[in-house]
Amino acid sequence: MSMNQQGRPTGIENSTNGSCEGAALLPMEPLLFEIGATDHSGVDLPDVELNSSRLGAYERQSPLDLPGLTEPEAMRHYVRLSRLNYSIDAGLYPLGSCTMKHNPRLNEKMARLPGFADVHPLQPVSSVQGAIGVISELGEWLMALTNTSAVAMSPKAGAHGELCGMMAIHAAHTANGQAHRTIVLVPESAHGTNPATAAFLGYKVKPIPANSDGTVDVRAVEEALSSDVAAIMLTNPNTCGLFEPDVKKIADAVHKAGAYFYCDGANFNAIMGVARPGDLGIDAMHINLHKTFSTPHGGGGPGAGPVVLSQALAPFAPVPFVRKNGQELELVEHAQGSQSLGRLTAFHGQMGMFTRALTYMLSHGGDGLTQAANDAVLNANYLKTRLETVFSMPFGAQHCMHEVLCDDDFLKGTGVTTLDFAKAMIDEGYHPMTMYFPLVVHGAMLIEPTESESLKALDAFADTMLELAGAAKAGERERFTSAPRKAPMRRLDETGAARSPKLKWVKPD
Amino acid sequence: MRYLPHSEADRAKMLATIGVKSTQELFDVIPDALKIKEPLDLPATSPEYAVEAHMQALAGKNHTGGDGPFFVGAGAYRHHVPASVDHLIQRSEWLTAYTPYQPEISQGTLQMLFEFQTQVAHLTGMEVANASMYDGSTAAAEAILMARRITRRQKIIVSGGLHPQYRDVLKTYLTRDEGLVCRPPNRQGTARIIDEVDETVAAILVQTPDFFGHLHDIEALANAAHEKGALLIVVVTEILALGIIEAPGAFGADIVVGEGQSLGNPLGFGGPYVGLMATRQKFIRQMPGRLCGETLDAQGKRGFVLTLSTREQHIRREKATSNICTNAGLCALAFSIHLSLLGELGLKKLARINHANACKLADALENVPGVSVLNKTFFNEFTIRLNTRAAPVVQALADRGIMAGVPVSRLLPDEGELSDLIVLAATELTSDEDIAALVSTLTEELS
Numbered sequence: 034m035s036m037n038q039q040g041r042p043t044g045i046e047n048s049t050n051g052s053c054e055g056a057a058l059l060p061m062e063p064l065l066f067e068i069g070a071t072d073h074s075g076v077d078l079p080d081v082e083l084n085s086s087r088l089g090a091y092e093r094q095s096p097l098d099l100p101g102l103t104e105p106e107a108m109r110h111y112v113r114l115s116r117l118n119y120s121i122d123a124g125l126y127p128l129g130s131c132t133m134k135h136n137p138r139l140n141e142k143m144a145r146l147p148g149f150a151d152v153h154p155l156q157p158v159s160s161v162q163g164a165i166g167v168i169s170e171l172g173e174w175l176m177a178l179t180n181t182s183a184v185a186m187s188p189k190a191g192a193h194g195e196l197c198g199m200m201a202i203h204a205a206h207t208a209n210g211q212a213h214r215t216i217v218l219v220p221e222s223a224h225g226t227n228p229a230t231a232a233f234l235g236y237k238v239k240p241i242p243a244n245s246d247g248t249v250d251v252r253a254v255e256e257a258l259s260s261d262v263a264a265i266m267l268t269n270p271n272t273c274g275l276f277e278p279d280v281k282k283i284a285d286a287v288h289k290a291g292a293y294f295y296c297d298g299a300n301f302n303a304i305m306g307v308a309r310p311g312d313l314g315i316d317a318m319h320i321n322l323h324k325t326f327s328t329p330h331g332g333g334g335p336g337a338g339p340v341v342l343s344q345a346l347a348p349f350a351p352v353p354f355v356r357k358n359g360q361e362l363e364l365v366e367h368a369q370g371s372q373s374l375g376r377l378t379a380f381h382g383q384m385g386m387f388t389r390a391l392t393y394m395l396s397h398g399g400d401g402l403t404q405a406a407n408d409a410v411l412n413a414n415y416l417k418t419r420l421e422t423v424f425s426m427p428f429g430a431q432h433c434m435h436e437v438l439c440d441d442d443f444l445k446g447t448g449v450t451t452l453d454f455a456k457a458m459i460d461e462g463y464h465p466m467t468m469y470f471p472l473v474v475h476g477a478m479l480i481e482p483t484e485s486e487s488l489k490a491l492d493a494f495a496d497t498m499l500e501l502a503g504a505a506k507a508g509e510r511e512r513f514t515s516a517p518r519k520a521p522m523r524r525l526d527e528t529g530a531a532r533s534p535k536l537k538w539v540k541p542d
Numbered sequence: 543m544r545y546l547p548h549s550e551a552d553r554a555k556m557l558a559t560i561g562v563k564s565t566q567e568l569f570d571v572i573p574d575a576l577k578i579k580e581p582l583d584l585p586a587t588s589p590e591y592a593v594e595a596h597m598q599a600l601a602g603k604n605h606t607g608g609d610g611p612f613f614v615g616a617g618a619y620r621h622h623v624p625a626s627v628d629h630l631i632q633r634s635e636w637l638t639a640y641t642p643y644q645p646e647i648s649q650g651t652l653q654m655l656f657e658f659q660t661q662v663a664h665l666t667g668m669e670v671a672n673a674s675m676y677d678g679s680t681a682a683a684e685a686i687l688m689a690r691r692i693t694r695r696q697k698i699i700v701s702g703g704l705h706p707q708y709r710d711v712l713k714t715y716l717t718r719d720e721g722l723v724c725r726p727p728n729r730q731g732t733a734r735i736i737d738e739v740d741e742t743v744a745a746i747l748v749q750t751p752d753f754f755g756h757l758h759d760i761e762a763l764a765n766a767a768h769e770k771g772a773l774l775i776v777v778v779t780e781i782l783a784l785g786i787i788e789a790p791g792a793f794g795a796d797i798v799v800g801e802g803q804s805l806g807n808p809l810g811f812g813g814p815y816v817g818l819m820a821t822r823q824k825f826i827r828q829m830p831g832r833l834c835g836e837t838l839d840a841q842g843k844r845g846f847v848l849t850l851s852t853r854e855q856h857i858r859r860e861k862a863t864s865n866i867c868t869n870a871g872l873c874a875l876a877f878s879i880h881l882s883l884l885g886e887l888g889l890k891k892l893a894r895i896n897h898a899n900a901c902k903l904a905d906a907l908e909n910v911p912g913v914s915v916l917n918k919t920f921f922n923e924f925t926i927r928l929n930t931r932a933a934p935v936v937q938a939l940a941d942r943g944i945m946a947g948v949p950v951s952r953l954l955p956d957e958g959e960l961s962d963l964i965v966l967a968a969t970e971l972t973s974d975e976d977i978a979a980l981v982s983t984l985t986e987e988l989s
């Protein structure tokens with residue numbers, strides 16, 4: 034080995050112990066309960082005397098057993114843990130149906146203005162006109178983009194929005210003497226929250242089969258409709274990434290049968306500024322602000338799921354809602370004396386998400402939002418074109434919308450499953466696509482690049498996907514079944530976790 | 543547009559690869575009649591500084607908690623959040639990750655959730671907690687549905703001390719049946735719901751500290767419920783209280799739900815917050831929401847995964863325990879970081895300071911002519927009765943820069959006999975000067 038004048042080695046010796054897995058920068062981190070101590074604290078607080086306590090007989094006697102960390106310890110713990118996560122900021126996140134687009138930091142900055150972050154939901158309305166103004170403005174944008182006449186802002190996420198819309202439908206039927214309608218039609222390709230929501234409200238779910246091209250069969254809908262049907266819950270663009278071309282026909286048939294059209298708007302990103310759900314005949318549709326309007330997913334939430342409503346359902350909207358009275362904005366907080374379905378949550382909804390979503394909309398403008406939808410669809414079709422020679426696409430004859438659906442037919446005979454393929458993507462540095470959803474195709478792989486990806490990023494992703502598919506076909510089964518090997522963890526035993534659930538840390542004896 | 547990476551040349555190249563002339567062609571499947579013909583009547587793309595100015599103007603119209611004395615509580619509390627909490631939750635890896643469906647590259651979120659579940663279990667004195675719900679009010683609604691699944695009974699008795707908006711949420715969730723019995727609001731906190739428990743009751747639901755601030759004898763309620771085979775659900779809207787009052791689990795509660803906003807999360811005009819839910823191990827299969835569990839990887843290393851998902855909508859569809867999907871992940875992270883910074887030591891101190899400040903506030907208000915304090919017990923919040931209607935007084939004080947609390951009539955407009963009540967909270971941010979300002983201004987307004 035050569036040395037420089039200080040006697041320092043200048044070359045690299047041949048490594049003898051195999052591959053470097055980056056472990057030096059990714060140490061495994063013990064649990065908070067293993068590093069913290071009950072006599073450590075990262076918050077300095079004065080000791081106060083309690084001259085007289087008003088706690089009666091209820092003062093705490095049982096141990097808390099909550100370890101503390103000083104600030105430097107806490108920084109280490111949470112920074113180290115964070116490095117074990119994949120994130121959009123670090124790479125393409127092709128989770129179909131989840132719309133993992135870029136989360137602008139201006140949104141974060143605006144949400145943290147004290148005028149939004151440090152106001153209480155029950156301050157006098159006169160003291161929070163700007164906050165109510167945000168709700169009102171965002172509502173206007175949503176109604177303009179969907180051509181609807183009312184919007185319920187309080188639902189906390191998409192599934193909560195579904196509950197809101199279906200409750201409005203139930204309230205409308207009850208008001209119209211149609212409470213006997215107990216069936217809700219749900220296409221087989223629907224997201225799990227749709228049937229779960231319908232069942233939550235006591236409805237019987239009747240599945241609607243898909244056509245061979247991945248869209249909903251209008252004839253099947255017409256046949257299923259009857260005077261017992263309360264609503265259809267239809268996703269459009271649907272979960273196969275396809276626009277339902279017969280959506281208007283379906284809406285008309287549903288209305289003719291005296292039922293309502295609930296639209297799952299999770300995929301609104303594909304058509305915002307291109308087509309308006311109100312023109313498609315919907316009666317209620319939730320919009321996931323955490324998908325289409327870029328509020329961060331935060332490792333599972335929070336979200337926000339405002340629901341736009343048709344004129345027929347508007348009177349049944351939940352409280353609270355904003356009413357204009359000249360220059361003043363009022364909050365209507367009580368349902369008494371109206372047809373409102375009632376209250377879905379304490380306070381006024383996910384305000385922090387509203388400020389972010391409004392910031393995002395103002396940044397884009399109407400033209401920018403349309404361009405975003407166009408780019409989202411362009412990106413998905415570009416990936417589709419690049420992948421379709423190798424990947425099997427059950428509904429591939431047509432252009433897709435914002436996401437492209439593959440099945441596992443191309444893996445037949447390779448011994449590699451969709452799950453194995455996904456785990457091998459991790460070793461190539463990618464978060465896998467959505468797997469095994471929708472249920473209507475075997476071994477589904479649902480890829481949604483979003484508009485945030487550059488051409489270079491898309492090409493790099495396509496190259497990797499094609500290389501992996503080639504490797505699977507070339508018989509490199511082991512590379513897939515043993516994946517991931519370069520992640521912080523090897524494959525985790527999910528069956529074992531469910532068999533004997535360990536849901537909290539227990540002090541070792 | 544600064545968030546869209548393609549140049550026109552990129553787009554042209556991609557269209558050529560796809561083999562279409564324009565993006566419009568990709569939308570051909572949408573019938574023409576359904577497409578937007580003219581550009582929408584919306585503003586155009588805006589630079590950052592212009593957006594900022596717009597949002598600043600809106601923010602500027604609000605009176606913030608820091609602008610003057612502040613005593614508003616009633617389910618959301620103004621606490622100090624350490625700077626490191628907000629710094630950490632804005633790290634890309636926390637902020638911009640999805641639900642941890644691929645555990646091998648989501649161990650950060652998963653381990654944090656495991657720690658969060660443990661913290662919530664310890665705080666509430668329960669055996670297990672889930673990975674969060676939307677907020678306290680929806681968690682309460684899910685708890686009564688869970689109690690029905692467990693007991694296969696229908697009747698739920700709700701105490702009159704439950705936050706009125708929580709009560710309204712329960713009513714909305716259960717529009718379809720008569721099984722929900724809500725006791726009238728009880729300002730003195732003395733109503734005996736124990737006498738109403740019988741063999742048809744699935745659960746009694748009680749809030750402590752209640753909406754009016756009173757603390758309740760959870761043990762007596764638990765015993766009464768259990769004697770008839772019913773469950774006890776305890777709601778805690780000020781989770782910090784559990785730093786100094788006894789854990790509901792220690793008294794025999796079966797399900798504890800709470801609002802976790804007080805730790806780590808700003809007031810934010812009502813959301814997003816974080817719903818807490820904890821229960822007994824034997825009920826976990828009836829629990830809604832995500833659960834994180836410990837397991838091993840293929841090389842025997844400890845790791846964490848989402849588990850028992852056969853309860854959930856994405857597996858069980860219409861047979862799921864709930865329709866919840868997205869929860870309150872990042873708010874749970876903020877909660878967990880703040881609680882681990884506090885630790886047992888800090889949590890107890892913080893709770894003591896809150897209680898001490900509330901005691902000072904109560905003592906000071908007791909001396910204002912025309913004011914009486916209703917509570918014998920409270921944590922950091924209590925109810926006062928005025929010799930006049932409360933809402934105009936609260937408005938007058940607000941107009942003078944003092945946020946004096948919540949007039950009960952705002953939440954219970956139909957309860958005429960409660961229209962003279964105000965619910966006020968003190969926290970560690972309440973100063974002696976704030977209290978003095980409230981006392982002198984209130985004295986003036988009432989005379």
Ligand SMILES: Cc1ncc(COP(=O)(O)O)c(C=O)c1O
Nearest residue numbers: 130190191192224299336867868
């Ligand atoms: C098609 C579809 N519908 C509904 C939902 C539920 O939305 P949320 O998770 O916000 O409750 C999702 C998101 O996961 C979805 O992809």
